Amino acid sequence: MLKGWKDIPIGGIIDEPGKSxxxxxxxxxxxxxxxxxDKCVHCMFCWLYCPDMAxxxxxxxxxxxxxxxxxxxxKGCGLCxxxxxxxxxxxxxxxxxxxx
Amino acid sequence: xxxxxxxKAKAMTGAEAVANAMRQxxxxxxxxxxxxxxxxxxxxxxxxxxxGVVRTEMIPVESEHSAMSAVVGAAAAGARAxxxxxxxxxxxxxxxxxxxASSRLPIVxxxxxxxxxxxxxxxxxxxDAMAERDSGWVQFFAESNQEAYDLTILALKLAENExxxxxxxxxxxxxxxxxxxxxxxxxPDEVVKEFVGEPNVMYPLLDTEKPVTYGPLDLYDYYxxxxxxxxxxxxNVKKVFPKVAEEFQKISGRKYDFVEPYKxxxxxxxxxxxxxxxxxxxxxxxxMREEGFKVGALKIWMFxxxxxxxxxxYLNGRKxxxxxxxxxxxxxxxxxYEAVKSALYNVTIRPQMGSYVYGLxxxxxxxxxxxxxxxxxxxxxxxVDEQRYLGLRE
Numbered sequence: 207m208l209k210g211w212k213d214i215p216i217g218g219i220i221d222e223p224g225k226s227x228x229x230x231x232x233x234x235x236x237x238x239x240x241x242x243x244d245k246c247v248h249c250m251f252c253w254l255y256c257p258d259m260a261x262x263x264x265x266x267x268x269x270x271x272x273x274x275x276x277x278x279x280x281k282g283c284g285l286c287x288x289x290x291x292x293x294x295x296x297x298x299x300x301x302x303x304x305x306x
Numbered sequence: 307x308x309x310x311x312x313x314k315a316k317a318m319t320g321a322e323a324v325a326n327a328m329r330q331x332x333x334x335x336x337x338x339x340x341x342x343x344x345x346x347x348x349x350x351x352x353x354x355x356x357x358g359v360v361r362t363e364m365i366p367v368e369s370e371h372s373a374m375s376a377v378v379g380a381a382a383a384g385a386r387a388x389x390x391x392x393x394x395x396x397x398x399x400x401x402x403x404x405x406x407a408s409s410r411l412p413i414v415x416x417x418x419x420x421x422x423x424x425x426x427x428x429x430x431x432x433x434d435a436m437a438e439r440d441s442g443w444v445q446f447f448a449e450s451n452q453e454a455y456d457l458t459i460l461a462l463k464l465a466e467n468e469x470x471x472x473x474x475x476x477x478x479x480x481x482x483x484x485x486x487x488x489x490x491x492x493x494p495d496e497v498v499k500e501f502v503g504e505p506n507v508m509y510p511l512l513d514t515e516k517p518v519t520y521g522p523l524d525l526y527d528y529y530x531x532x533x534x535x536x537x538x539x540x541x542n543v544k545k546v547f548p549k550v551a552e553e554f555q556k557i558s559g560r561k562y563d564f565v566e567p568y569k570x571x572x573x574x575x576x577x578x579x580x581x582x583x584x585x586x587x588x589x590x591x592x593x594m595r596e597e598g599f600k601v602g603a604l605k606i607w608m609f610x611x612x613x614x615x616x617x618x619x620y621l622n623g624r625k626x627x628x629x630x631x632x633x634x635x636x637x638x639x640x641x642x643y644e645a646v647k648s649a650l651y652n653v654t655i656r657p658q659m660g661s662y663v664y665g666l667x668x669x670x671x672x673x674x675x676x677x678x679x680x681x682x683x684x685x686x687x688x689x690v691d692e693q694r695y696l697g698l699r700e
Contacts (some may be wrong), residue, residue, distance in 0.1 A: 211531035212331035215538075216471060218532050219509050220519035233527075
């Protein structure tokens with residue numbers, strides 16, 4: 207929830223360190239990556255290439271598994287879909303998800 | 307109005323008076339670049355630094371853009387920081403002038419008003435200050451050298467108030483005040499030091515216990531809220547300034563306000579102006595009063611925030627209001643006229659109004675010019691949508 211003008215420090219000053227985590231850059235996204243699990247071979251290419259560390263991994267097993275995306279930070283650049291060797295990631299317009 | 311004790315006063319230029327205010331304030335940092343007619347302020351102050359009179363860190367920068375940038379950095383660090391400039395120097399600062407205001411840094415800057423190029427001109431008009439009127443700085447205009455000195459000291463306390471946190475520009479007319487010699491009563495050093503006190507620091511960058519970030523990217527999600535805060539800070543100036551002026555009166559005996567009425571009690575025709583021309587207007591008011599004309603003057607001490615309420619209070623019901631502007635707004639009404647006219651939109655009895663542009667590029671303004679404008683008003687010859695000129699060759 208964004209704060210009103212009376213509840214933020216003056217002058218655009220950020221008054222404590224490490225606050226960028228609270229800044230959800232995912233709102234910039236125009237295209238949303240969708241995972242087709244049946245095609246994914248968990249090669250970790252998407253994880254390696256993602257510039258925003260927005261690929262969610264389950265590393266509890268012997269080999270890490272790709273399980274989805276962190277939409278709070280994914281800006282929809284589409285690099286993951288581009289590098290995916292099995293075409294398991296599809297970029298869909300955000301307009302299709304407005305209801306969510 | 308105030309009386310100067312001539313036994314205590316010293317003859318000095320406006321530049322020397324302002325430099326002495328800076329000496330007494332003794333800011334941590336002064337970054338400046340010389341430009342006519344501001345130069346003597348920097349010269350005097352540089353001498354104070356060289357002579358060890360002040361402990362200020364003086365940064366002789368390579369341009370005004372750098373001067374304002376250095377002062378912004380120093381103020382963000384938590385230092386008391388000042389600079390001074392004129393005309394094209396102010397224009398070169400322009401980008402950083404906005405950053406100082408929007409970063410809410412309480413910088414005080416005397417501006418020695420000079421015409422903006424081109425063609426190039428070094429003499430007085432208000433085009434430089436008017437180009438910054440929407441920058442978010444508080445703007446004072448001084449009538450005399452005494453006022454330039456007083457307002458520089460007063461400005462510091464206003465700027466640093468926690469409900470204000472805005473930079474303040476103290477405007478003084480180029481050459482007319484900056485190089486003109488008048489009696490000026492300096493306050494004792496210790497009185498000024500006590501008045502300005504220790505700097506009221508907020509969010510200092512050098513406080514490593516509480517790290518802060520200045521100037522982050524501020525997009526459509528918060529920029530608007532930060533602008534709303536600046537609007538509020540300007541509103542707060544209207545509440546804080548009378549208190550600061552009252553404190554200043556206690557140490558100096560001189561009373562400052564948003565505006566200064568002159569012989570207004572029964573005045574039917576009132577002239578409104580900024581800066582040193584008010585002295586000439588007062589002279590003409592006295593001259594015409596001797597002949598029985600009910601004329602008066604309203605000096606605007608604070609142009610930003612614009613003292614709309616006081617303007618309404620003093621001008622409602624007058625027969626005629628004449629506004630003098632020492633700058634033009636090409637394609638629109640002159641800045642002061644526009645503000646006064648807008649303020650009078652919803653008064654109960656609207657006066658007749660007339661706009662007179664004068665003194666561009668240092669063109670002399672004579673008592674006869676001012677009298678002719680008053681005579682236009684008295685003869686019912688003011689036209690609200692007509693801009694006229696004083697001292698211009700047709």
